Amino acid sequence: MKLKPQRHKANYKTLALILADIVIVNLSYPIMVLLYWNFRYSPDLMLKLLIRVPFVTLFYIGSYAVAKLYRSVWKYAGIYDLFRYAISTAAGTILVWLSDYIGMKICRHAGLELLYFNVLPWSVYLDCTLIIICACLAVRLAPRSFRAASAESSRSKRSNTRILVLGAGTAGSSLVHEFQQTGYRFGNPVVLVDDDPEKIGRSINGTPIEGGCDRLAQIAEKYNVDEIIFCIKNTDEKKKRDLLEAAVATGCKVKIVPDINSLPDGGKPNYKEIRNVDILDLLSRPEIKLDPETCKYLTDETVLVTGGGGSIGSELCRQIAKYAPKKIIIFDIYENNAYTLKQSLDRLYFGSPEIVIRIGSVRDKARLREIFEEFHPSSVFHAAAHKHVPLMEDSPFEAIKNNTLGTYNTAECANEYGVRHFVLLSTDKAVNPTNVMGATKRTCELIIQHFAKISKGTTFAAVRFGNVLGSNGSVIPLFKEQLENGGPLTVTHPDITRYFMTIPEAAQLVVQAGGLAKGGEIFVLNMGEPVKILSLAEKLIRLSGFEPYVDIDIQFTGLRPGEKLYEELVLQSEKNDIHKTQNDKIYVTSPGDIDDEKLLSHIEKIRSMKPGDSREFLMELVPTYTPDPNSR
Secondary structure (H helix, E strand, C coil), rough: CCCCCCHHHHHHHHHHHHHHHHHHHHHHHHHHHHHHCCCCHHHHHHHHHHHHHHHHHHHHHHHHHHHHHHHCHHHHCHHHHHHHHHHHHHHHHHHHHHHHHHHHHHHHHCCCCCCHHHHHHHHHHHHHHHHHHHHHHHHHHHHHHHHHCCCCCCCCHHHHCEEEEEEECCCHHHHHHHHHCCCCCEEEEEECCCCCCCCCEEEEEEEEECCCCCHHHHHHHCCCCCCEECCCCCCCCHHHHHHHHHHHCCCCCCCCCHHHCCCCCCCCHHHHHEEECCCCHHHHCCCCCCCHHHHHHHHHCCEEECCCCCCCHHHHHHHCCCCCEEEEEEEECCCCHHHHHHHHEEEEECCCEEEEEECCCCCCCHHHHHHHHCCCCCCCCCCCCCCCCCHHHHCHHHHHHHHHHHHHHHHHHHHCCCCEEEEEEEHHCCCCCCCCHHHHHHHHHHHHHHHHHHHCEEEEEEEEEEEEEEECCCHHHHHHEEEHHHCEECCCCCCECCCCHHHHHHHHHHHHHHHHCCCCEEEECCCCCEEEHHHHHHHHHCCCCCCEECCCCEEEEECCCCCCCCCCCCHHHHHHHHHEEECCCCEEEEECCCCHHHHHHHHHHCCCCCCCHHHHHHHHHCCCCCCCCCCC
16 A cells, blocks of 8 residues: 555654664764764774664664654654653663773773773763763754744735734633744734733743733734734633723734633643634623533433524524433424535434424424324424514514414413423513513513412423523624625614523523423523613724724614513512522523413414404403503
């Protein structure tokens, strides 16, 4: 079998190193002997040195081979490799001394003193050891030094991007080293910034370290920085967010090493994996820690996710799959997203869990019965719903049929078929709603609490959360599309605020709620402080390298029908009875009192009511609903 070209090249390099070592170790002794005897040359001396060549070669090259130094990649050599080389050279020298000593004894005993001289002075052996170490390492490290020198001399030819590395720890120093190793093709690290007083004023590979992080803007201006790379390990989310915002405020392009907190000690970030800072980084909060024991109710079970092909439903399927269910049924009316999700999950989990798609609508109770009869799921996550506020203002009856009636149909089937866990995905817009979508989601919460009261075997619960970043219809994709078109960005009102969470956060909360539920609760995530949409738009513009109102304008369009300036997470009646769960990021409200007879009579009306009566219907069922007078 023929060797590949790369293997040939590696073999040639190894052979070249061996030949270089043979020459160096065998030249070092004659040189030091001549120096020691003041260059008094004699043919007998040269003969005796030639006789030692096989032994010197064997002992040194053998020591290097045993230490596997010929397998080392000297391009990336570190202290450990240099230490091994020194120890192996010392071992070779000791073996040469033993050879000289034994040879001397044998030759004297045999009367062959002419062929072998006495043991050399210790200073000769020591000097030879040092010469061999220096010369052999010089051969190995010369290409590396040459590349570094070439990169340094051609720095200006590679990239004009001047980079500030935020963080002078292990990850930051490794990043600077990688820039240099790649010949500055990706930019020139001109300064590192850190808060550690022991590092400030020092340098890494010639790159100065300045401090502290609160002087980021001044340092960036001083060094004429074009790009800032966040490279700090083991920092809390608030400090990370503050530093990123300070970096964005400098007007420089800002990047981040992905998963920097997951890098092991001594881990080296790869420049190719560095990404641009996203708006999610500026809204990040401490990660929700899920208790694996709480989520074990999913293991080896069949799980049904309605609306499973949607942005939230699909992430829910991904989170559920982590707990090794036997089967996940994706139930959705739109087949394309469901199909794409199945392909993605099958690639990740190789058919375990089994991913099944069934197409249908939660409005169709007969179709739902078919699904429950076929699979008998043990857990149901109900994500299917119409969620777009302005569109539902124009089509209120469709929202009632899909959200309210669809939830009732699904919950009734779950109760009938003995499902153990049923979790509804609700929204903060259900609290004191001013729009149809929020009012219908409040009716869904009432339905869940009704079934929690009457069910003997199913635990019903709801999860209420705010806006989900990146979901279909959320503001971020809209802003990004407007940016791509050159602006302006449109904000409905300068004072409008919203609670935000990421899709994975929402899905994790829902999964955990299923295991925490006792029956009838509404779980609420501690979502921190609400965010101004205007501030979000300004940050997104700066992240794109522009200045708000200068490069990209922001226009106010006025509140849309059904839209509130701010959202709430709990009802007034719930505020006195809300408490933390075992997860301090998740709160729970106790089941409230509902008029079951009124609820059931209104559900029955849906099947025969006129579309024009939609808002009156919701006002009767949800007393806290105040329709927007601007809605049709």
